[in-house]
Amino acid sequence: MLRRGPSIRLAKKLIGFSNSLGPAELYNFHLMLSAALGGLAQGTRPPAERTARHAWSASLRVLGHVGRSGLVRIGRPGFLAEEFLPGLIAEARQLRAVARRTGPHEIHEGGPVAEALAGDRRMMELVRRSVGEALLPTGEVNYHYSNREGDYLPPHVDPGRTSYFNCMIGIEHKRPPGRRTSGSALIAYGSDGSRKRLRLRSGEAAILMASGTVHAREPLKAGEELAVLTIGFRPKRRRF
Numbered sequence: 077m078l079r080r081g082p083s084i085r086l087a088k089k090l091i092g093f094s095n096s097l098g099p100a101e102l103y104n105f106h107l108m109l110s111a112a113l114g115g116l117a118q119g120t121r122p123p124a125e126r127t128a129r130h131a132w133s134a135s136l137r138v139l140g141h142v143g144r145s146g147l148v149r150i151g152r153p154g155f156l157a158e159e160f161l162p163g164l165i166a167e168a169r170q171l172r173a174v175a176r177r178t179g180p181h182e183i184h185e186g187g188p189v190a191e192a193l194a195g196d197r198r199m200m201e202l203v204r205r206s207v208g209e210a211l212l213p214t215g216e217v218n219y220h221y222s223n224r225e226g227d228y229l230p231p232h233v234d235p236g237r238t239s240y241f242n243c244m245i246g247i248e249h250k251r252p253p254g255r256r257t258s259g260s261a262l263i264a265y266g267s268d269g270s271r272k273r274l275r276l277r278s279g280e281a282a283i284l285m286a287s288g289t290v291h292a293r294e295p296l297k298a299g300e301e302l303a304v305l306t307i308g309f310r311p312k313r314r315r316f
């Protein structure tokens with residue numbers, strides 16, 4: 077059983093340090109923590125070794141202090157499913173062919189349908205109500221694709237200036253054939269080390285507080301494919 081004392085003491089010191097930083101320094105400190113988590117993790121899992129585990133736990137706590145952390149499920153909004161989903165599926169399929177591969181993952185900017193959804197006042201209002209604070213769009217609207225066996229995302233947080241709140245919308249998820257598995261999930265780690273698995277059905281949405289919540293994608297199985305749209309928002313009052 078891991079003693080929590082050392083990681084809490086380390087987290088307190090690092091939180092004190094983070095409070096002394098200016099916005100640009102805090103941005104860089106945040107990037108350093110994100111990179112460190114990827115190095116500490118074993119694939120998508122927390123490290124097993126005791127000392128590394130303390131560093132992992134302390135980093136989760138510090139990141140939860142620097143940015144808001146959490147995952148809010150918002151179900152399957154009617155306007156999204158009825159007015160936008162068929163267009164989003166068609167657009168995502170079309171752009172998949174020209175998406176850029178960035179490590180074990182692919183990405184492409186949203187097209188006109190995704191942009192129209194991002195600019196829809198009902199979408200903005202839904203996200204604002206779900207997180208309970210005034211927001212502005214960041215302009216980051218992207219399709220994320222995982223297409224190949226083994227595609228995954230290591231544990232990380234998103235850079236603070238671009239995606240404090242990531243509204244994620246499931247577009248398509250082709251499950252692995254012949255297996256009794258529901259397929260790859262996004263994993264969100266709480267500041268206290270808790271772990272939530274999220275699988276989005278087509279048209280289902282959730283908001284990830286992506287700058288303060290460490291998240292990872294489980295590796296894809298053979299024959300599995302998925303596409304998710306993300307729309308970025310930031311608080312009107314931001315720290316860094």
Ligand SMILES: [Fe+2]
Nearest residue numbers: 233234286291
């Ligand atoms: Fe991310």
